[in-house]
Amino acid sequence: MPSDAGEALTLALADACHEPIAATQPYGEDDGVMRMIVTDHAFAVLLVGEAFKTITVLQVTYLP
Structure with missing residues:
Protein backbone atom coordinates (compact mmCIF):
# COMPACT_ATOMS: atom_id res chain seq x y z
CA MET A 1 0.00 0.00 0.00
CA PRO A 2 1.43 3.41 -0.88
CA SER A 3 2.42 5.59 2.05
CA ASP A 4 -0.32 8.21 1.53
CA ALA A 5 -3.04 5.53 1.53
CA GLY A 6 -1.48 3.87 4.57
CA GLU A 7 -1.27 7.15 6.44
CA ALA A 8 -4.95 7.96 5.80
CA LEU A 9 -5.96 4.50 7.01
CA THR A 10 -3.73 4.81 10.08
CA LEU A 11 -5.30 8.15 11.02
CA ALA A 12 -8.81 6.74 10.52
CA LEU A 13 -7.95 3.74 12.72
CA ALA A 14 -6.58 6.07 15.41
CA ASP A 15 -9.88 7.99 15.35
CA ALA A 16 -11.75 4.69 15.66
CA CYS A 17 -9.73 3.80 18.76
CA HIS A 18 -11.05 6.93 20.49
CA ASP A 40 -10.12 7.27 -0.58
CA HIS A 41 -7.78 4.31 -1.14
CA ALA A 42 -8.52 1.75 1.57
CA PHE A 43 -11.33 -0.18 3.18
CA ALA A 44 -11.11 -1.90 6.57
CA VAL A 45 -13.58 -4.16 8.38
CA LEU A 46 -13.44 -3.94 12.16
CA LEU A 47 -14.84 -5.89 15.08
CA VAL A 48 -15.57 -3.50 17.97
CA GLY A 49 -15.57 -5.01 21.45
CA GLU A 50 -17.32 -2.69 23.86
CA ALA A 51 -16.82 -4.84 26.99
CA PHE A 52 -13.02 -4.82 26.79
CA LYS A 53 -12.68 -1.65 24.69
CA THR A 54 -10.96 -3.46 21.81
CA ILE A 55 -10.90 -3.09 18.04
CA THR A 56 -9.88 -6.04 15.89
CA VAL A 57 -9.04 -5.41 12.25
CA PRO A 64 -6.02 1.68 -6.19
Missing part, protein backbone atom coordinates in the same frame (compact mmCIF):
# COMPACT_ATOMS: atom_id res chain seq x y z
CA GLU A 19 -14.63 6.96 19.16
CA PRO A 20 -15.34 3.61 17.46
CA ILE A 21 -18.98 4.25 16.55
CA ALA A 22 -18.59 7.89 15.51
CA ALA A 23 -15.46 7.29 13.41
CA THR A 24 -16.77 4.25 11.52
CA GLN A 25 -19.74 3.15 9.44
CA PRO A 26 -21.96 0.10 9.95
CA TYR A 27 -20.93 -3.04 8.09
CA GLY A 28 -24.17 -4.74 7.13
CA GLU A 29 -26.75 -4.47 9.90
CA ASP A 30 -25.96 -1.69 12.37
CA ASP A 31 -25.28 -3.81 15.44
CA GLY A 32 -22.46 -1.63 16.79
CA VAL A 33 -20.04 -4.56 16.55
CA MET A 34 -19.16 -5.01 12.88
CA ARG A 35 -17.95 -1.66 11.55
CA MET A 36 -15.98 -0.38 8.58
CA ILE A 37 -13.62 2.43 7.71
CA VAL A 38 -13.58 3.71 4.16
CA THR A 39 -10.92 6.13 2.95
CA LEU A 58 -10.54 -8.28 10.28
CA GLN A 59 -9.74 -7.15 6.74
CA VAL A 60 -7.86 -4.39 4.96
CA THR A 61 -8.30 -3.84 1.24
CA TYR A 62 -6.30 -1.40 -0.84
CA LEU A 63 -8.39 0.42 -3.46
